[in-house]
Amino acid sequence: MRIKKWFKLSLGALAMSLAVNGAIAQTQGGSLRMIVQPEPPILIPALNQQAPTQYVAGKIYESLLTYSHDLKPQPGLAKSWEVAPDGMSYTFHLNSGVKWHDGKPFTADDVVFSLSDMLPKTHGRARVILAKYVDSVEKVDDLTVKIKLKSPFSAFMIMFEPGFAPMMPKHIYAGTDYATNPANQKPVGTGPFMFKEWKRGEYIKLERNPNYWKQGKPYLDELIFNVIPDSASRAVAFEQGTVDVLRGGDVDNVDIKRLRALPNVDYTTKGWEMFSPxxxxxxxxxxxxxxxxxxxxxxxxxxxxxxxxxxxxxxxxxxxxxxxxxxxxxxxxxxxxxxxxxxxxxxxxxxxxxxxxxxxxxxxxxxxxxxxxxxxxxxxxxxxxxxxxxxxxxxxxxxxxxxxxxxxxxxxxxxxxxxxxxxxxxxxxxxxxxxxxxxxxxxxxxxxxxxxxxxxxxxxxxxxxxxxxxxxxxxxxxxxxxxxxxxxxxxEFPTLSRSKVKNLVKTAIGLNESFDDVYIEK
The missing domain is CATH 3.10.105.10 (Dipeptide-binding Protein; Domain 3)
Incomplete structure (x- = not known):
């Protein structure tokens, strides 16, 4: 009986070891090559909300929530939340151990600053909602924020994605001219990828955040957003394998059918539920x-x-x-x-x-x-x-x-x-x-x-x-x-990608997501 029990335990341990080692071998490392089209003017989503900015900046900056394909709120920088019975106040509980890319802690102070100060002054969409419906944003403690509304607002819980309500670092922006702050040239967020290099007219590179708050993530080492001037060249780049992902609008729609038919290419129109362009x-x-x-x-x-x-x-x-x-x-x-x-x-x-x-x-x-x-x-x-x-x-x-x-x-x-x-x-x-x-x-x-x-x-x-x-x-x-x-x-925007790229479109904000869970199958 002891031998039989030892044999079962050993098999279980072996299976677990293989699963863990296999997952590591399968998911860790690599560069994901994409296209940013057209080249964005800036990578600060609080200052610019054009689609290319949101695409790249969504890996650098995060918000309190993200959303399932049916637009149901999911945890982001906030791990949980409560809504008052009368719909007039919302309390968000933040994840602990979150740090900005410069090592400073992310706290309720940053949430209050973002929603009360910076976004109402700089963000074309958010300022409408924040000015019209939000009465106050209060720090309860370092990891708790309470938002009180002036009147009920049914859409309130849908606004906390990184393009609409990016969390911005108070210690970098408070008291400065937001438009000319030097940090605009080297973004500092809480996301799984950090700004590495921007060679204008050629590429934007982001590198893995080794201190990301989600343990073991991200899986990729690097994200490369290539700047390729014309749609025909972008189509050729995907066809020849020099880029791994095509976002809606990256290539002329006339090329979609041909590129979709290539071997080992995945196609989806999911991931646009939040945006509906x-x-x-x-x-x-x-x-x-x-x-x-x-x-x-x-x-x-x-x-x-x-x-x-x-x-x-x-x-x-x-x-x-x-x-x-x-x-x-x-x-x-x-x-x-x-x-x-x-x-x-x-x-x-x-x-x-x-x-x-x-x-x-x-x-x-x-x-x-x-x-x-x-x-x-x-x-x-x-x-x-x-x-x-x-x-x-x-x-x-x-x-x-x-x-x-x-x-x-x-x-x-x-x-x-x-x-x-x-x-x-x-x-x-x-x-x-x-x-x-x-x-x-x-x-x-x-x-x-x-x-x-x-x-x-x-x-x-x-x-x-x-x-x-x-x-x-x-x-x-x-x-x-x-x-x-x-x-x-x-x-209708399609996404085309190499079949080896996994977990690419998982939420209602699709390719604007953080990519913390994306990996390249080996």
């Missing part, structure tokens, strides 16, 4: 001709959105019916029609009372690759058919953000994330209080409807889902009627 036109509504709603309606009638989906986005998306994408909470498909009808478009121009020949439209090009170049060219042609003169003005990602945020354009194209709940991702583009300079993700078009502002507030504070639906349906109909933006495409 939408492509649209931004009209500068402060001045003629786009201050005239009939002109905006004419432009929409002149745009063949079925052609845009099929021939410009190559089927990766569907026609937008309004300001909410079809996957957004409280989406209502029964919106007033904005069908392609050139005859109607010309009639609307006549009714508007303007002479298109009197205007040369400054169309600020969106510098995010070939798909957008084609869309901008098509938009130019559509406006020219209405009699406008159009100049396409090229810029880089930083220039686009600066000019758009400072209203230096007549028309531009972009896409934006909707963040699960319209109170987080859509409201910011339409409320009068967010007509502020400095961010391309505010109400840069200048749309203002004070009565609708009240409906937005009521919808965000309402706790009854049926009543929220009624309010958001009212909002959607009015925004479509006013053409507050030129809604084009509910986008």
């Amino acid at each position: 939408q492509a649209y036109l931004i009209f500068n509504e402060r001045k003629p001709p786009f201050d005239n709603v009939k002109v905006r309606r004419a432009v929409m009638a002149a745009m063949n959105r079925k052609l845009i989906v099929n021939n410009i986005f190559f089927g990766l998306g569907q026609i937008s019916t309004g300001p909410f994408v079809a996957t957004e909470m409280f989406y209502d498909k029964n919106m007033p029609s904005l069908d392609f009808d050139m005859k109607k478009a010309r009639q609307l121009i006549k009714e508007s009372g303007i002479n298109p020949g009197d205007y040369t439209i400054r169309h600020l090009s969106f510098p995010y690759g070939a798909t957008w170049e084609r869309l901008d060219e098509y938009t130019k042609q559509s406006l020219e058919q209405l009699g406008f003169k159009v100049n396409l003005e090229a810029t880089d990602a930083g220039g686009w953000a600066s000019r758009t945020g400072n209203w230096d354009f007549d028309l531009t194209t972009t896409y934006a994330y909707q963040y699960g709940d319209p109170a987080l991702g859509v409201e910011r583009f339409h409320i009068t209080s967010n007509i502020v300079k400095g961010s391309p993700f505010a109400n840069v078009q200048g749309y203002s409807n004070p009565e609708l502002d009240k409906v937005w507030s009521a919808a965000a504070s309402e706790t009854d889902p049926a009543k929220r639906q009624e309010l958001y349906t009212q909002i959607q109909k009015k925004l479509v009627e006013d053409v507050s933006l030129g809604y084009l495409v509910d986008m």
Whole structure:
């Protein structure tokens, strides 16, 4: 009996040893090679929320939570939380032993600073929520924070991902000019990867954080984000194996089908549940001709959105019916029609009372690759058919953000994330209080409807889902009627990766995740 028992124990120990050693051999080490497209202007998510910044910075900075594919909150820097029965306060309990990359401890002071000071001043999206709904952010002790609201806010628990609410180091930024702080050139976060090197025009390198608070992680030694100027070269790089991962937008949509068919390549459209991106036109509504709603309606009638989906986005998306994408909470498909009808478009121009020949439209090009170049060219042609003169003005990602945020354009194209709940991702583009300079993700078009502002507030504070639906349906109909933006495409972003890359897309924020769990199978 003793021999038999010893034999069973030995087999169990052997199995455990093999499992542990196998896991180590399988997961530890290696470099993951990706593309960042276009090259971001900065890697500080509190200062810039463009997609390339979020992609890279999501490995450096963290937030209190992350989210499952069905948008359920999961622990992040906060290990647990409680919500008051009346929904008016939230208490977060932070993980212990978390350190910034410079060795300083991460504490409740950093959370209070981030949510009370830095983000309300610098973050185009977060400041809307924090100013409007948050009454106070209080330190209970070093590892506990209590947030009190001014009124109930149903979407509050969805805002704590690293692009929306990155935790920033108080000891580095407090009392400084945030925009010119030297740390902006060498980011310091709590994430599994630390800033190593940025060779402009070539690559950004991040290295493993040896003191990361999740024991044994991350598995990878290095992340390399290559800067490759044109989409054809990016496709070739993946095809030849010099990069391991393609993010939505890295290559022209026309190449997706061919690259997906390559051997040992995985494909998924998961990981965008939080973002639900939408492509649209931004009209500068402060001045003629786009201050005239009939002109905006004419432009929409002149745009063949079925052609845009099929021939410009190559089927990766569907026609937008309004300001909410079809996957957004409280989406209502029964919106007033904005069908392609050139005859109607010309009639609307006549009714508007303007002479298109009197205007040369400054169309600020969106510098995010070939798909957008084609869309901008098509938009130019559509406006020219209405009699406008159009100049396409090229810029880089930083220039686009600066000019758009400072209203230096007549028309531009972009896409934006909707963040699960319209109170987080859509409201910011339409409320009068967010007509502020400095961010391309505010109400840069200048749309203002004070009565609708009240409906937005009521919808965000309402706790009854049926009543929220009624309010958001009212909002959607009015925004479509006013053409507050030129809604084009509910986008679909694919991720392609080498089959040896494991755990790549595990949450609703997909490739914007920290990658602490990603490994390369050996």
